[in-house]
Amino acid sequence: MDIRRILVANRGEIAARIIRTCRKLGIETVLAASEADLDSIPARLADRTVCIGPSRPSESYLRVETIVQAALGVRADAIHPGYGFLSERAALARLCEQQSVIFIGPTAAQIDAVGDKLRARSEAQAANVAVVPGGAVESGEAALSLARQIGTPILVKAVGGGGGRGMKLVDHLENLPHAIELAAAEAGAAFGDARVYLERFVTRGRHVEVQVLGDGHGGVIHLGERDCSVQRRYQKLLEESPAPGLADEFRQQLHEAAVRFAKRLAYRGAGTVEFLVDTHTDQFYFLEMNARIQVEHPVTEALTGVDLVAEQIAIASGAGIRLTQSDIRAQGWAMECRINAEDPGRDFQPSPGVVRAVTWPAGPGIRVDTHIAAGSRVPPFYDSLLAKLIAYGPTRAQALQRLQEAVAASRVEGVRTNLAFHAAVLKDPEFQAGAVDTGFLARLLERSPLQMETGIHG
Amino acid sequence: MTLTAKDVAEITRLLEESNFDELYLELDGLKLSLRRGTAGAAQPLGNGDGSASAAQSPGAGSMVPGAAPTASFSPAVSAPAVGAARPVGPAAAPGPAAAPGPSASAGTASARLAGAPAAAPAPVPPAADDPNNVPVSAPLLGTFYRAPKPGAPPFVEIGSQVEEDTIIGIIEVMKLMNTVRAGVRGKVTQILCRDGALVEYGETLMRVGKPG
Numbered sequence: 001m002d003i004r005r006i007l008v009a010n011r012g013e014i015a016a017r018i019i020r021t022c023r024k025l026g027i028e029t030v031l032a033a034s035e036a037d038l039d040s041i042p043a044r045l046a047d048r049t050v051c052i053g054p055s056r057p058s059e060s061y062l063r064v065e066t067i068v069q070a071a072l073g074v075r076a077d078a079i080h081p082g083y084g085f086l087s088e089r090a091a092l093a094r095l096c097e098q099q100s101v102i103f104i105g106p107t108a109a110q111i112d113a114v115g116d117k118l119r120a121r122s123e124a125q126a127a128n129v130a131v132v133p134g135g136a137v138e139s140g141e142a143a144l145s146l147a148r149q150i151g152t153p154i155l156v157k158a159v160g161g162g163g164g165r166g167m168k169l170v171d172h173l174e175n176l177p178h179a180i181e182l183a184a185a186e187a188g189a190a191f192g193d194a195r196v197y198l199e200r201f202v203t204r205g206r207h208v209e210v211q212v213l214g215d216g217h218g219g220v221i222h223l224g225e226r227d228c229s230v231q232r233r234y235q236k237l238l239e240e241s242p243a244p245g246l247a248d249e250f251r252q253q254l255h256e257a258a259v260r261f262a263k264r265l266a267y268r269g270a271g272t273v274e275f276l277v278d279t280h281t282d283q284f285y286f287l288e289m290n291a292r293i294q295v296e297h298p299v300t301e302a303l304t305g306v307d308l309v310a311e312q313i314a315i316a317s318g319a320g321i322r323l324t325q326s327d328i329r330a331q332g333w334a335m336e337c338r339i340n341a342e343d344p345g346r347d348f349q350p351s352p353g354v355v356r357a358v359t360w361p362a363g364p365g366i367r368v369d370t371h372i373a374a375g376s377r378v379p380p381f382y383d384s385l386l387a388k389l390i391a392y393g394p395t396r397a398q399a400l401q402r403l404q405e406a407v408a409a410s411r412v413e414g415v416r417t418n419l420a421f422h423a424a425v426l427k428d429p430e431f432q433a434g435a436v437d438t439g440f441l442a443r444l445l446e447r448s449p450l451q452m453e454t455g456i457h458g
Numbered sequence: 459m460t461l462t463a464k465d466v467a468e469i470t471r472l473l474e475e476s477n478f479d480e481l482y483l484e485l486d487g488l489k490l491s492l493r494r495g496t497a498g499a500a501q502p503l504g505n506g507d508g509s510a511s512a513a514q515s516p517g518a519g520s521m522v523p524g525a526a527p528t529a530s531f532s533p534a535v536s537a538p539a540v541g542a543a544r545p546v547g548p549a550a551a552p553g554p555a556a557a558p559g560p561s562a563s564a565g566t567a568s569a570r571l572a573g574a575p576a577a578a579p580a581p582v583p584p585a586a587d588d589p590n591n592v593p594v595s596a597p598l599l600g601t602f603y604r605a606p607k608p609g610a611p612p613f614v615e616i617g618s619q620v621e622e623d624t625i626i627g628i629i630e631v632m633k634l635m636n637t638v639r640a641g642v643r644g645k646v647t648q649i650l651c652r653d654g655a656l657v658e659y660g661e662t663l664m665r666v667g668k669p670g
Binding site: 035050051052053054060065066068069070073074095099 | 598599600601630631632634656658659660661
């Protein structure tokens with residue numbers, strides 16, 4: 001079916017980015033915005049904006065019925081959910097299916113399949129993709145015996161979600177019952193699902209993920225991997241592609257595992273299969289699948305020249321995957337910094353406010369995805385991402401240098417940002433050498449806390 | 459989709475010759491509302507949903523000027539109405555003079571685009587900034603209904619006396635009917651939203667003149 005009008009059910013940089021591709025494709029956009037975002041850049045870019053509710057996400061961006069009603073009311077053919085908010089809520093995909101509105105994403109059943117982390121684990125195993133040793137927590141007794149089998153350290157994780165919530169690290173088995181209790185309570189509050197499971201904690205691991213596109217009928221291609229190991233408390237801050245220091249054969253195995261997993265689900269749309277790479281044993285394990293466009297997708301776009309949002313729309317319209325695996329040729333190197341309105345000097349507290357003045361970098365190989373200009377408000381209700389700076393170069397060294405220059409050329413006045421923090425990461429010798437593990441950032445912060453100036457100007 | 463002045467004249471003639479009082483035409487995002495009518499009947503539409511929502515949502519109002527895609531948007535519910543109205547400008551322009559004014563003779567169909575600001579009504583409502591003329595805004599986004607069911611008389615009309623808890627309409631969100639109450643005591647002075655239209659959160663549905 002032809003998609004001529006899309007309701008963009010999101011905000012911030014991703015809303016602006018989706019609208020740009022729609023314009024290029026000649027598709028009309030209607031932005032579903034909360035009261036706080038009515039004069040945002042995405043609202044100005046969209047052909048039309050409808051106010052869906054008050055600022056609090058629970059009363060606007062998270063309302064499934066309101067979003068679908070808005071789509072019907074403006075006669076949109078499709079809804080693009082972006083990332084976060086309702087993007088991975090099966091309820092939205094399901095209501096769209098019932099109302100004959102195209103959901104630009106996977107089917108409700110696929111969202112359910114990957115949203116339940118235990119189910120995703122068993123799908124991975126069925127697709128012959130290795131998972132971290134672990135399993136469901138049925139009872140206290142069974143958990144303990146499973147834990148003995150796995151060996152410490154152990155991670156207690158939430159079945160219903162991710163992002164570090166409902167996650168507890170256990171070093172000694174006697175702490176396990178308490179950790180399970182805490183994790184279950186946290187998971188219940190955050191995801192409405194108190195189930196938890198156990199996984200062996202990989203002490204030195206890298207987070208490497210593979211971008212895939214599926215046509216919904218078993219056709220799946222991959223667009224290479226991204227390394228997202230630079231994380232703080234499970235929040236990604238810097239991503240790059242390709243993943244440094246992987247042997248070609250290993251890299252290929254990762255890609256193939258991701259494709260096998262997506263094929264098993266007959267996955268539809270753009271998705272990301274996340275892996276944990278154990279740097280001690282050189283093995284990789286399936287972690288989870290993200291059934292949406294990712295924040296860090298521009299890194300892949302820089303390398304492949306593929307507009308992932310355009311492909312999402314094409315697949316949703318029934319055009320299938322317009323590329324074959326051999327069309328995908330990743331060239332060069334790309335790196336992305338997430339510029340957040342937060343204060344590294346105060347434990348990365350969010351720093352909402354009004355942006356008085358802003359300068360974003362430009363130049364060869366530089367892309368800036370943002371919704372922030374002078375006068376933009378950074379409301380306290382939403383995540384603090386201000387912009388993504390993406391640098392591309394023929395080699396890692398050149399991409400890195402361009403990104404350093406881009407960070408140095410960026411100025412944001414009025415709110416505190418993590419720009420100076422990114423500058424410190426980019427010049428760190430361990431990062432420059434490449435192939436850091438997920439513990440890198442915590443070690444860097446411990447080693448040189450004074451480097452992390454506040455990043456406020458004026 | 460464009461309608462020429464000739465098209466509108468032709469449609470108007472067809473309505474005049476028919477037994478119907480109203481014609482509601484939707485073409486590819488363009489809405490044409492024709493009503494064989496009196497000034498009173500035309501008045502709610504004449505106030506322009508378009509102008510109301512433009513005032514409510516600065517985002518929509520500040521869209522990129524001349525952006526081509528806007529022209530095909532449904533003019534009844536949003537700011538782009540102005541752009542959408544353009545194709546039929548020549549036909550719509552005589553509208554205000556001929557249609558809603560007291561001079562409109564009974565039986566003459568009045569043609570104009572819903573929401574076109576050019577078609578302002580003749581009766582002068584109290585100024586929007588009059589503190590005694592209180593807006594009743596939509597508590598949520600949805601489809602606005604003025605009556606409890608199709609064909610039933612509207613909850614309120616212009617001139618209706620309302621109390622704080624008087625129901626003035628219904629907003630439907632995916633089959634869930636939410637009643638909207640006046641929230642203020644007084645007399646309805648303006649009705650700004652058409653029955654069955656999409657209303658946004660915070661959009662002004664009506665105005666109520668407070669006594670005194």
